[in-house]
Amino acid sequence: MNATPTASEAQALIARIDWASSPLGAASTWPQSLRTAVDIVIHSPMPMLLLWGPQLTQIYNDGFALLAGSKHPHAFGQPTHLIWPELKDFTDPIYSAVLQGQVRTYSEQRFTLQREGRESDFWLDLTYSPIRDESAAVAGILVTAIETNERRRIALELEQRSAASLKAQRETEERLQLALAATDAVGTWDWDISEDRFIADAHFAQLHGIDPAMANQLPISEYLHGVHPEDRALIARSIKHCITHGSEYAEEYRLLQSDGQMRWVFARGRCYKDHHGRPMRFLGAALDLTERKHTEQALRQSQTELQLIINAMPILISYVDREERFRLNNAAYLDWYGLTPQELYGRTILEVLGEEAYALRAPYITEALSGRPCCFSISTPHRDGSIRQALMNYLPRHGPDGAVNGFYIFVIDETERKKTEEALRNLNETLEERVAARTRQLAEANERLQNEMFERERAEDALRHAQKMEAVGQLTGGIAHDFNNMLTGIIGSLDLMQRYIADGRLNEIGRFTEAAVSSANRAAALTHRLLAFSRRQSLNRKPLDPNELIHSLEDLFSRTKGDNIALKLQLAENIWRVSTDVSQLENALLNLVINARDAMPDGGELQIETVNVYLDGSDITTLEPVKAGDYVMIAVSDNGTGMTPSVLAKAFDPFFTTKPIGQGTGLGLSMIYGFAQQSGGHVSLFSLPGRGTSVRLYLPRLHSTEPDNVLAPVVGEAPAAIAGETVMLVEDDAAVRMLVLDLLKELGYRTHEAEDAKGALPVLESDLRVDLLVTDVGLPGMNGRQLAEIARQHRPELKVLFMTGYAQIAAERQGFLEEGMDMVAKPFSIDLLANKIRTMIGQPN
Ligand code: ADP
Ligand code: MG
Numbered sequence: 001m002n003a004t005p006t007a008s009e010a011q012a013l014i015a016r017i018d019w020a021s022s023p024l025g026a027a028s029t030w031p032q033s034l035r036t037a038v039d040i041v042i043h044s045p046m047p048m049l050l051l052w053g054p055q056l057t058q059i060y061n062d063g064f065a066l067l068a069g070s071k072h073p074h075a076f077g078q079p080t081h082l083i084w085p086e087l088k089d090f091t092d093p094i095y096s097a098v099l100q101g102q103v104r105t106y107s108e109q110r111f112t113l114q115r116e117g118r119e120s121d122f123w124l125d126l127t128y129s130p131i132r133d134e135s136a137a138v139a140g141i142l143v144t145a146i147e148t149n150e151r152r153r154i155a156l157e158l159e160q161r162s163a164a165s166l167k168a169q170r171e172t173e174e175r176l177q178l179a180l181a182a183t184d185a186v187g188t189w190d191w192d193i194s195e196d197r198f199i200a201d202a203h204f205a206q207l208h209g210i211d212p213a214m215a216n217q218l219p220i221s222e223y224l225h226g227v228h229p230e231d232r233a234l235i236a237r238s239i240k241h242c243i244t245h246g247s248e249y250a251e252e253y254r255l256l257q258s259d260g261q262m263r264w265v266f267a268r269g270r271c272y273k274d275h276h277g278r279p280m281r282f283l284g285a286a287l288d289l290t291e292r293k294h295t296e297q298a299l300r301q302s303q304t305e306l307q308l309i310i311n312a313m314p315i316l317i318s319y320v321d322r323e324e325r326f327r328l329n330n331a332a333y334l335d336w337y338g339l340t341p342q343e344l345y346g347r348t349i350l351e352v353l354g355e356e357a358y359a360l361r362a363p364y365i366t367e368a369l370s371g372r373p374c375c376f377s378i379s380t381p382h383r384d385g386s387i388r389q390a391l392m393n394y395l396p397r398h399g400p401d402g403a404v405n406g407f408y409i410f411v412i413d414e415t416e417r418k419k420t421e422e423a424l425r426n427l428n429e430t431l432e433e434r435v436a437a438r439t440r441q442l443a444e445a446n447e448r449l450q451n452e453m454f455e456r457e458r459a460e461d462a463l464r465h466a467q468k469m470e471a472v473g474q475l476t477g478g479i480a481h482d483f484n485n486m487l488t489g490i491i492g493s494l495d496l497m498q499r500y501i502a503d504g505r506l507n508e509i510g511r512f513t514e515a516a517v518s519s520a521n522r523a524a525a526l527t528h529r530l531l532a533f534s535r536r537q538s539l540n541r542k543p544l545d546p547n548e549l550i551h552s553l554e555d556l557f558s559r560t561k562g563d564n565i566a567l568k569l570q571l572a573e574n575i576w577r578v579s580t581d582v583s584q585l586e587n588a589l590l591n592l593v594i595n596a597r598d599a600m601p602d603g604g605e606l607q608i609e610t611v612n613v614y615l616d617g618s619d620i621t622t623l624e625p626v627k628a629g630d631y632v633m634i635a636v637s638d639n640g641t642g643m644t645p646s647v648l649a650k651a652f653d654p655f656f657t658t659k660p661i662g663q664g665t666g667l668g669l670s671m672i673y674g675f676a677q678q679s680g681g682h683v684s685l686f687s688l689p690g691r692g693t694s695v696r697l698y699l700p701r702l703h704s705t706e707p708d709n710v711l712a713p714v715v716g717e718a719p720a721a722i723a724g725e726t727v728m729l730v731e732d733d734a735a736v737r738m739l740v741l742d743l744l745k746e747l748g749y750r751t752h753e754a755e756d757a758k759g760a761l762p763v764l765e766s767d768l769r770v771d772l773l774v775t776d777v778g779l780p781g782m783n784g785r786q787l788a789e790i791a792r793q794h795r796p797e798l799k800v801l802f803m804t805g806y807a808q809i810a811a812e813r814q815g816f817l818e819e820g821m822d823m824v825a826k827p828f829s830i831d832l833l834a835n836k837i838r839t840m841i842g843q844p845n
Contacts, residue, residue, distance in 0.1 A: 010042050010061045010076070017077045023055040024077075033133040037140055047147070050131070052140035055079035056095065067124070067145055069115040094128050098141045104128040108148055123148045189269070191220055191282040193243070198223055204286060207255055207263065228254035228262065243271045243279045252289065264289035307341075316411035319397065322369060324348045327406065338383050357381075361392070368394035368407035377414075389415045463655070463665050489519030524827040525552075541579045541679075543702050546610050546632050547571040553586060557593050557608070564603030565596075572611045576632050576701040580679045585699075588675050591668040592636035592695050598659065599640030599693060609635045615698065620684045624677070630701035631681060637694035643687040651685060672697070721748035725841055726768070728752045730760045730775040730787065731803070736826075740774065740803075743830050747837070757782035757790075764791040770798065771841050777804040785816065799840050803828070 020026040024034070034052055038059055041048040047063035058080050065072045068083075075083040084091065094104050106126040112119055125146045133139035187204030191197070196219040202212035208226030210218060220239075227235055231253040242249040249269040254262050269284020310317045310330035319328035325348050329341040337344075337352060349365065350358045360378055367374045374394050382388045393410040493516030497509045550571060561567055589608070596606050613619075613633045617626040643651060650656045652673045657664030669683075672695075676683045680700045687693040727749045731737035737753060744751050752770070754760035756779050764770060764787075773791055775784040782790075788800040797820070805826040817823060824836055 008042060008062050009065065009073075010059075013073060013076045014038070014042075014059070019077070022057060022077055023053050023079065024057050031133055031139075033131065033139060037131050037142065041142070044144075047145045049143040049145070050140055051080050051095070051143065052131075056081070056141065058083060064145065067113070067122075067147065069113040070117075071114075095141060098128045098130045099138050101130050101138055103130070108152065123152045188285045189223075189283065193271075193279045193282055196220060207257075207265070207288075209255075209258060226255055228256045230254070239282070242269070243282065246271055246273065249282075249284060262290075264293040315413070316409065318344075318409045319406055320349060320409065321406040322404070324350065324365060326352065332411075336382055364392070364394055365407075368396050369404055371396045371398070371404045386415075388413050389418045463667055483523060486519040486523040490516045490523070493519070520827075522555075525555075527827075541581055543577050543579050544582055544585075545575065545577050546585075546634055546699070547575045549582065549585065550589070550608060550610065550634070553589060556590065557606075560590065560593050561597050561606055565600055566605045568605060568607045570607060570609040572609075574612075575610050576612050576630060578632050578679075578699040579702040580699055581675075584675050588672045588697065589634070589636065591672060592697075595668060595695075596636055596638035596640065596693070598663075599638050599642070601640075604639045604692075607635075607637045609633075609637070611635075612701070613698070615682075620682065620696070620698075622682045622684055624682070626682060627680075631698040632701060633696050633698050635694055635696045637692065639692035642689040642691050642693055643685075644689050648685060648687050652683075669695075721838075721841075723748075724750065724769065725771045726750040726752070727772045727774055727837065727841075728754070728760060728763055728770045730754045730757065730773070730779065730784065732756055732776060732779050736776070736803075739830075740833065743833065744837075747834055749837075756780050757784075757787040760787060761790065764798075765794050770795065772837060773798055773800045774837070775800065775802060777802050788821065801836055801840055 014027070019030075024030065030038075037050050037052065041050045041059060041061050044061055045063065047061065047067050049058060049060040049064045051058060056079055058075055058078055060068070060076065065076075068075050071083055080091070081088065097104055104127070106124075109124050109126055110121060111124060112121050125148050127144045129142045129144075130138040131140040131142050187201040187207075189198060189200040189204055192199065197216070198218055198220045199216045200208070200210070200223070202215060205212045205215035205223075208223045210222060210226070224232055224236060235251055235253050238249060238251050241247065249267070249271070252264065252266050255265055256262060265286050266289050267284055267286040269282060271279050272281045272283070273279050307330070310328075311332075313330060314332065316332045316336060317328075317330040318326055318333065321327050325346050326344045327346075329339075329344045331341065333344060334340055339352065344352060349361065353361070357380060364374045364376055373396060376392050378390050378392055379387050380390050391412040391414050393408075393412075395408040395410070396404045397406050397408060399405040493512040497512045497516070500506070500509045500512070550569065554567075554569065558567055593606065593608075600606070611633050613631050614629070615626050615631050616628045620626065647658060652669050653666070654670040655666040656670075657666035669685075673683055676697055676699070682698045684696050684698075685693070686696070721744075725748075727744050729737060729740055729744065729751060730753075731740060732755050734755070737755065741751055741753055750769075752760075752763045752768070754763070758781060760773075760775070764773070773788060775787055777784040779787070784802055784804075788798070788802075791800075792798050800821045802816075802821065802823040803826055804823060820840075822836060822840060824833060
């Protein structure tokens, strides 16, 4: 065999060795299969050993020579069991297996070798392959050995390093745990997907309802149990998505704790895959959001409350940021701009207000955004079309860094206030003027009022007068006629008497005298009534017998009523006496008679009735309360037209009348009402239209037993004078003077006479005897009262008897008369006068 130009040591050895003495025999006899195998070994860059023949003779290349260490080169060409006896246990089973056609492979096989004089360890990856000869029988074993020392070293180093990094990782994890515990972290997890083993730290496990001792061996489904049922599906979906798409996992979800409490968690994680793209691990960490959620909730609540409060304010409140965009508005904006806070949110002032309005505010906005609060008034249109006066306040808001990040706007609508101010100013300016004007007005009103009062008084007077005149007017017609009748009676009788006297038929004149006296008395009574009626008087109470009064008025009533009305008196016996003003009662009755007459234009029946009654307050309906007690009722009733309810309701009203102007005053019933009240009595009205009317006057019963203050009529012979008694008579009416003088002489008095005061004074001032001065009151010149005064200066004791035709004077006798004075009213009877004279002279002074 020829050496090749790149001859190796192994080649040299092959060439040098005496193969003929070896089990292989001479090289020239080697079979082709051996030659090829040797060729491969010699030229292989990898360490290779060929074992051939029944002795497994070794032929190896230079690479393997290095592994053989000190066994080289004598190992070359020697049977292998001679060279490596120490490896016998390892190699024998291998060789026998390979020789049976099998392949054996070993990696990282450790060997200890003598190398360069010392033992050293090294590792080999070994492959034992059978080599077949030309007859296809296994003739040799090819051993390839790859030294893995370097790889092994790297692996070891890596191992060491990874141990260090593992430690570092543990430390990191520890740190992480500590950090997590210090924060509100829930913890971390690492899910081994292929084995479905969920590894979590204690806190994470606990919060998910897992016993921390079991934290490293449970499937993920156990953990999902701890999630709030409503969130569970979402989480599962999200994890799945993250695994399939490799996306990041970030979810907020709720945990339902065993004590029923709820916690919020935020979890973030990622899925890791192997180089085939298979998901391997899913790791992440979770944060406990519960506190933050609570804070957020509280914040939301306080925001809601804030919104509520500012919405309730009657002013505009808003906040705009640096970009002048509204970020907060209260409900008042809706009123002004028609935009809700939601609609305003994010819009700029310019957008909302328009350019014109914005321009007015621009300088203030700049001001506020540069950190200076400002306040200004502005006219601004409201969406209702009115122009409003607005007081604006811009209040800058500073961020935590001190920079202005916007400003608050407060707008107060002060239109009303401005108006009021204006009005007030105007008011103040014109106050004096208005006070003056008002004073003037008041003065005028006062004057007007006084005039009206005066007018009214006059009108009332006039009406009262008219009312009286009405009654008088009613009377006069009849009265004139009656007077004529009476005068006819008197004059006729006197005429006849004169004729009978002339004829000497003196004994026949008696009946004429009687007739004349009767007629004259009736006439006197009538005048009396008339005069009394025309008197103005206040209530002048006197005890009286109502029946007597009515009897005395019968004449008057008959004449007033007219011919086609029948008068019927129905007067109760033993009627109680009453205390009242006679003339007013007469007046009242006369008015009632006139009303009745007016109600019966076509005639009818007029009834006047008296009766004693006891009232207990329930018998009659009156405006005023009725005092229970005894009353005399005087009723004036007719069967005339009657009154409708509406007339009846107003009949007592002063000035209410249904009669034509000139005929009615409307004062009759109202005065009767007033009179009844004054007398302590009542009036009631009963009326039916078409049926008639009854007016009932109730006067309280008089219980006193005092005798009447009325002069007892004088009866019997007139007393005669005592010798020498002298009377001075002053009377301007010749007839009366003659009559009285005649009477005095008749009675035996000595007399002086005069027709006025002038004629009387000489006698009165003389020393002539005068026992009594009888004088008329109404004299020409000095009146009777004055005369008496002067006479008394000379004769202080002088007794005076006044005669008067004036009812007024007669009524006021009390104030008129002094001590030693008396009065007789004309006309008087001779008897009355004689009695008076006798009484006065007879009285010692
Ligand atoms: P005058 O008689 O002036 O009208 P009165 O006060 O006496 O005023 O009466 C008021 C009104 O009451 C009368 O106008 C009349 O309408 C009504 N009246 C009074 N008395 C009667 C009556 N006897 N019958 C019908 N109506 C009467
Ligand atoms: Mg009347």
